[in-house]
Every structure is written in structure tokens, then in C-alpha cells.
Amino acid sequence: MLDFIQQTIGGIALGCVYGLIALGFVLIYKATEVVNFAQGELMMLGAFLSFTFIATLGLNYWLGFALAVVCMAVLGSTMERLVIRPILGYPQFSIVMATIGLGLVVRSLAGMLWGTDDLRIETPFTGGVFKLGGLVIAADSLSIIVATLLLCAVLYWFFRYTKIGIAMQATSQNMLAAYYMGIPVKRIFSLIWAISAMVACIAGVLLAPITLIHANIGFLGLKAFPAAVLGGFSSIPGALVGGIIIGVVETLSGFYLPEGFKDVAAYVVLLVALMVMPQGLFGSRALKKV
């Protein structure tokens, strides 16, 4: 039983990572209906930047963290401006492919700039553990859980109650109508990419002690897709819940099922979810008027 609880907690921590990355997808999708396949690469870039600031330049952890987040915000909106803006209004397939291309470019550039070794940063949490009865929780994992919950709350509030957040929802529902209502649609796009890149950066930095930093952690982004889909793709709490479900399923199937199931568990859950309830746990279902 203790094993089960320990595994579940491990799964929740992993799930929060997926949830955190999935948040980035959800943000961009929620505001612009673009699915960003380069989200994992943004996360990787954020982790590399924080490595440069913290380990190479020797800055304080929190200062380096903040600088990396700011840099990513700028980079995120630049990418939007250069790649996504020119093809807005074209079929979604084009935009999806463009983000895949963007991911390839970012990944190989990062590989060239930072090399292919595993990099590591020292964090204030490294090595700390919390003990609760017989259970052990690493401080790194706990930091991820707390940060994910916080970010979810903040972003949920942002979309629900702020003027810009509501404008973003309007943009996603009908770009032209939003434009007529005086919403600066183009600026909204840049803004949401900046925010999403910031979230990705936070995910990357928090993840760094667990997975180490290398050019392939971007692939973790692909694991976050099932989380986002399960949560309904446009729901912020959904991303978190979906992430936790995927994380727990993956960890438990790695523990109880034969080898090999762990890697595909997330995708099996995804396919089942898509067949059974394509709108996800928190998605809204609407019918199209002709």
C-alpha cells in the first residue's frame, strides 16, 4: 500500500510537469486556436537560458530564473511575429506544420549553441526532502507541484476576470468580430505567445534538476499533448487534471505492468480519451450553426 501511495505521489509530481507544459499549449490554443508543437522546444530554450545565466554567468538562482523568463517572453513574441503572423488566416494544418518547423529550428540551434551534453543547475531545492510518515517527497518535485498550482490559479484568474483575458477568449472565438469590437488582435497574439513562452520557461527551469538539461527534453512536450487533450485543450484546470491523470497512469503502469507499457501508456489513454470523449474532461461541447 505504501508503495502504491509513494508511486502515486511520484506520478502526481510527474503529472504536474506535464500539466505545466500542457498549460502552454492550452494558453495559445485558448487565445488563438493555434496548437503550438514547438512548446517543448520553448521549454528547452528556457532551461538552456537559465543555465547560461545561473551556471555560466554565476548569477543568483532567482535572478537568473527571472532573467530567463523575461528573455523567453521576448523570444516568444518574436517567434510569433516572424513565423505565425504571416500565415494567420490560413488553414490550421499550415500553422501546425509551421510550429513543427519552428521546433526543429529551435532544437538544432540550441544543440549547436549549448552542445549535446547533459547540463545541470544548482537550485535552492536540490537534495532537500520532506518526510511524511513513511513517505518521501523530494523538494524538487514539491516545487513543481506548488508552482503548477500557483500558475494555474493565476492564469485561471487572468482569463476569467481581467479585461485582456476576456479579450483573448473573444479573439479565439471569432477573430474578425473581436477586431470589430476594438480588440487589438495582433497584439493579443504576441502577448499570448509571450505568456506561453514564459510558462514554458518556468516549466523548463523547474524541470532542470529532475531531467537535466539537454537538447532533447523538448520531446517531453509531446508527452504533454495527451494531458492537454484529456483536459479539453482549452481549459486551464483541465490541463492540470489531465497532466496529473497522465502522470499517475504512466508511473503506475511503469510500476505494475511489464516493461514497455510505461512509454505508451500516455498515448493509449489519449487515444481512448479521443474516441470516448473528444471534448475532454473540461471541454465545452457546442454544435455548429450552419
Added chain:
Amino acid sequence: MHQPVKTDYSQDLRLFRTAGQVWSYAALAVFLLAAPILFGNYLLSQVVFVIIYAIVGIALIILSGYTGQVSIGHAAFLAIGAYTAAYCQKQGIPFVVYFVLAGALTGVVGYLVGLPALRLHGVYLAIATFAFAFIVEEILARWESVTNGNEGIMLALPDLFGLKLGDTGFYYLCLAVVTTIMLGAINLLRSPTGRAFVALRDSETAAKSMGVNPARYKTRSFAISAAITGLAGVLYAHKLSFISPEMFTLSLSIEFIMIVIIGGIASLRGAVFGAIFMIMVDPVLATLKDDLPGLVANVVSVLGLNGGGAQEAVARVVNAPGLKSLIFGLIIIFFIIFEPFGLAGRWEKIKLYVRLFPLYKATTFKRQKMYLKSERGR
């Protein structure tokens, strides 16, 4: 676009619309038949790869270009075809039998993958297909009694009716397959099925109200596309003579989509253009790696600067790991932004430019932007 005036319904059914087309395709056919004599071994094997990629390109154009369904998992269909070939050859089953079997099997799998497509659209479908591809990749690595796991399987060139095929024979086999598939695809796309595909792509609601059953035609499109890819997989396995699960990853699927994007999604000709482009990337990169540093050094030293330093810097750039995927990424972005109809689209534009000279207007091909409306309610 120039359309010859039609005076008769039978003209609509013709394969070639003008006499010029007959001549140019005849010349192409002669050239391809003579290719083993004209080309050396290396070039011939590149042409075989072009043919295999073109077959996959045709499959994807039917699915994405004409039916409007996205798939980021076509490497999985290729893998199923390839592994069927490898397994059957080991069991001593004749080529003709397992070639058909591979097509049928991938067709059935494609039909099953197409089922979620009934409820999904756009991005969700893309995600579902790539989840499927991941699962297939994992099964290939784990099902060791059939696939030999990560160690992979070796294959020999196929026997055709007891005749052992050499490199040249295999080339002709591939040529025959691609020609058959190309003609089949052309005919499919102007049959009622093909028109239903296009109707579904343009507006599902309109197609439905005209009596097109989306479920039937979407799954059919998936099955056809998968079956064609499976056939390409058989040829691919024989060509490489060794297959293992890590060859059929997401990046291969992305390469396939690149064929379509580069070649042009709106016409079958694009598959061939895109395949040629994709196969040429590797040799061109190799040449760049060998020759570019020396060339730049010569230019720089002619200008009276430090040639050696420049040579080193250029060599470092062209030999950097990951250069290929950087170039791939840039190509994807470039084509999507600047040449959405790919090389086939550019070809049409050049033809029109020549015909209308000097009256050509760039705006003839300007795409209409559709301002985004939520797809969530679809």
C-alpha cells in the same frame, strides 16, 4: 490556367489533355526506362528512393491534400508495410502475395485509424495519428518474436515469379509500382469517391447535405492512403535491406509531410517534385560540407583577408550536428509562408507567366485569407 476548349464529354475522361502532354510524358517514360543505362549505381539507387518517397507523397496528397485530413503518423504505416515484407520473406512467402498482403493489412489499420477521424478534426486528428505512430513504434520494438525487436531484420531483394531481381530489376519493379499507383490515384480522384473527398475537404456540412457520407469517405481515404504507404513500405524495406524500429520515428513522418509541403499539396505532381527535393537534400549537404569551406576560403583570400580563419569558421558551421534538421525546419517555414502550393504551384506560375507574358499578375494566385473562427463548435 489554360484549359483547352472541350467540345465533348469524352474529352473529360482523357488522361492527357493536350498533345504536348502526350509528348512530354512519352519523353519522361523513355527517360525513366533508359535510366539504368544512363545512370550509375549510386544515382539509380537515389532514383529508387525518389520513387518510394513519391509513392508516400501520393498517399499523403490523397489524404491531406484532397480529403483535408491531417496525419503525422504515416511512418507507422510505412513501418507496418516494411515489417510485413520482412516477416513474410523470412517465412518464404512469394513477393507478389506479401506485397498485396502488406497493402491490405495497412489498409485495414488505416481504416481503424480513420475511425476517430469521424469525431475529430484538424489538430485533434494530428495528435491522434501521432499517438498511434508512437504506439506502433513501441510495439515494433517489443514484439520480438515477429519483429526481432531493436536488433532489426535483414532482407534480401525480392524474387518475382522465381526470378531473382538485381538492382536494375528492382528499379523496374519500383517504376511499375509507382506508375500504377499514380494512374490509379489520378483515376481515383476524378471518380465519385475522389469528388466526395474534395467535397468533404471543402465543407463537411455542404458535402453531407449533398448526400456524401463523411464517415464512409473519411475512413476510405485513410484506408487508401495507408494501403499505398504500406506498399511503399514493402519497397522501402527491400531497398534498405535492413529495418529496425528506430527508423520509423516522428521525424520520418515529418519528412513525409515535408514532401507534400515542398512539392505542393494541391496536385499529385507535387509528390514527385517533393520526393526529388527531399532525396537531394542529403547529397547536397554532403557536397556543401566538402566543398563550401574551401570555396569560401578562396573567395576570402582573393579579397585579401585571412582565408584560413574563414575556412575554419565555415567548416564549423557546416559540420555542426543538427544542421540538417535546422535546414529542414527553415524549409518548412519558408515554404509555408512564401510558397504554400509548393514546387508544383511554382511550376504552374512559371507556365502562366510564360504564356501571359508580359501581362502576368502576381495576384492571380493570391490566396484568400480566412479570418479565424472557432473550430471548437464544429
